[in-house]
Structure formats: C-alpha cells, structure tokens
Amino acid sequence: MDGNLQQLLLYQQYDSKLLKLEKLSEKLRRDGELLLLRRSAAEEKLGLKVAALKNAQKELRLAELDLVELENSVKSLLRKRDWAKNFAQQVALDGEFAAAEARKIACEERVLAAVESCEVAAGEANSCKVELDSLDKTMELQRGLVVARCAELDGEKSAVKDMMLHLRNGIAKEWIGAYDCLRKSNLQPPYVARLDGFSCTGCHMRMASNHGGMGNSPRRRCEFCNRIIYEENDVDDVEEN
Numbered sequence: 725m726d727g728n729l730q731q732l733l734l735y736q737q738y739d740s741k742l743l744k745l746e747k748l749s750e751k752l753r754r755d756g757e758l759l760l761l762r763r764s765a766a767e768e769k770l771g772l773k774v775a776a777l778k779n780a781q782k783e784l785r786l787a788e789l790d791l792v793e794l795e796n797s798v799k800s801l802l803r804k805r806d807w808a809k810n811f812a813q814q815v816a817l818d819g820e821f822a823a824a825e826a827r828k829i830a831c832e833e834r835v836l837a838a839v840e841s842c843e844v845a846a847g848e849a850n851s852c853k854v855e856l857d858s859l860d861k862t863m864e865l866q867r868g869l870v871v872a873r874c875a876e877l878d879g880e881k882s883a884v885k886d887m888m889l890h891l892r893n894g895i896a897k898e899w900i901g902a903y904d905c906l907r908k909s910n911l912q913p914p915y916v917a918r919l920d921g922f923s924c925t926g927c928h929m930r931m932a933s934n935h936g937g938m939g940n941s942p943r944r945r946c947e948f949c950n951r952i953i954y955e956e957n958d959v960d961d962v963e964e965n
C-alpha cells in the first residue's frame with residue numbers, strides 16, 4: 725500500500741466533489757439568467773400588446789366620429805327630401821339618402837368590429853400583465869433562496885478547497901504533479917483509475933496486461949487514456965464516486 729496513492733485518491737474524491745459544487749453554482753447562475761430572459765421577453769410582449777390595444781382604441785374613436793358625421797348627413801338628407809320642390813328632386817335625394825344610409829350601416833359595422841378588436845387586445849394585454857406579475861413574484865420569492873443557496877455552496881466549496889490544500893501537502897510532488905497534469909488535459913475525471921482485471925475503469929478499454937510489474941507509481945498508466953492506474957489491493961477501501 726502506498727500512502728501517496730491513498731491520499732491522492734482521497735484528493736480526487738474532494739476534487740470531484742468540488743466539480744459537482746461548481747456545476748451546481750453554475751446551474752443556479754444559468755437558471756437566474758433564464759428567468760431574467762423570460763421576464764424581459766414577457767415585458768416586451770406586454771409592450772406590443774399595449775401598443776396594439778392603443779391602436780384598436782384609436783380606431784374605435786375614429787370610427788365613432790365618422791359614424792356621428794354619417795348620422796348627421798343622413799338626418800339632413802331626410803330633411804332635405806321632405807322639402808323637395810318636385811318629383812325629380814325627390815328621386816335624386818332618395819338616391820343620395822340610400823347611399824348615405826349604406827355608408828352609415830358600413831360605419832356601424834366598423835364600430836362593432838373596432839369594439840371587438842379592443843376587447844381582444846385588452847384581454848391579451850391583461851394576460852401578458854398577469855404573466856409578467858407572476859414572473860416577478862417568482863423572482864422575488866427565489867431571490868432570497870438563491871442568495872442563501874449561493875452562500876451555502878460558496879461555504880462548501882471553500883471547505884473542500886481547504887481540505888484539498890491540506891491533502892496536497894501530504895502527497896509527494898511526483899504524484900500530485902502527475903495528477904495536476906492529467907487534470908489540465910482534456911481528460912474527464914477520474915484521473916486516477918482503478919484496474920478491473922485488465923480493464924481501465926477510466927476509459928473501459930481492455931489492456932493486454934495490467935502492467936503489474938511496475939508496482940505502485942504515478943508512471944503506471946493506462947495505455948489508451950494515459951490515466952494513472954492502480955489495483956484494488958494497492959489501497960485500503962476507497963469509496964468511488
């Protein structure tokens with residue numbers, strides 16, 4: 725049994741714990757960003773719906789003004805027809821009256837359509853407002869929780885880092901140096917992998933031999949992935965995670 729190997733495996737456990745904590749922090753940060761993005765999208769949508777509502781209200785006002793004008797012109801044509809001097813003039817005024825009446829009916833339909841548009845636009849703007857309010861409430865509720873969780877994670881990370889620093893001091897340079905090198909490479913953890921018979925548990929490739937003759941050494945590597953390898957009976961029980 726080699727004390728360095730044993731300590732390095734322990735160091736590796738803390739290292740992977742640190743990685744998990746960092747991933748949790750990162751996820752927390754990304755979730756917060758997503759929420760902000762959702763909020764600004766909801767705000768933008770609300771702005772568009774409010775603008776649409778204003779347009780619909782403007783169209784309603786214009787249609788109502790036009791209707792008043794058309795109603796007046798229908799009334800004045802009716803009066804004129806009553807005072808017609810002769811039959812020919814009466815027929816001509818009848819024609820004008822029919823045309824004005826048709827325009828009035830068309831305008832009444834325009835007013836109804838505008839009222840409907842206003843209702844639809846108001847409904848849409850309102851549901852956007854509800855969505856935005858609920859997002860604001862969610863964010864407000866989460867803010868405190870996220871701050872607390874971040875602080876908790878920072879505390880855990882710093883405890884793990886302290887432990888790792890402490891462990892490093894007890895590990896020979898040759899071992900910790902080899903570990904650091906592997907960690908800086910593109911390799912995924914573990915950097916120190918147990919041999920399962922002839923197979924590396926890091927890359928799961930089967931080697932021709934387990935390089936048993938080399939004994940315990942940071943130079944004892946998997947020929948496929950270059951991870952430091954060891955055998956189960958090289959160490960006391962080490963929990964793998």
Ligand SMILES: [Zn+2]
Nearest residue numbers: 924927946949
């Ligand atoms: Zn391997």
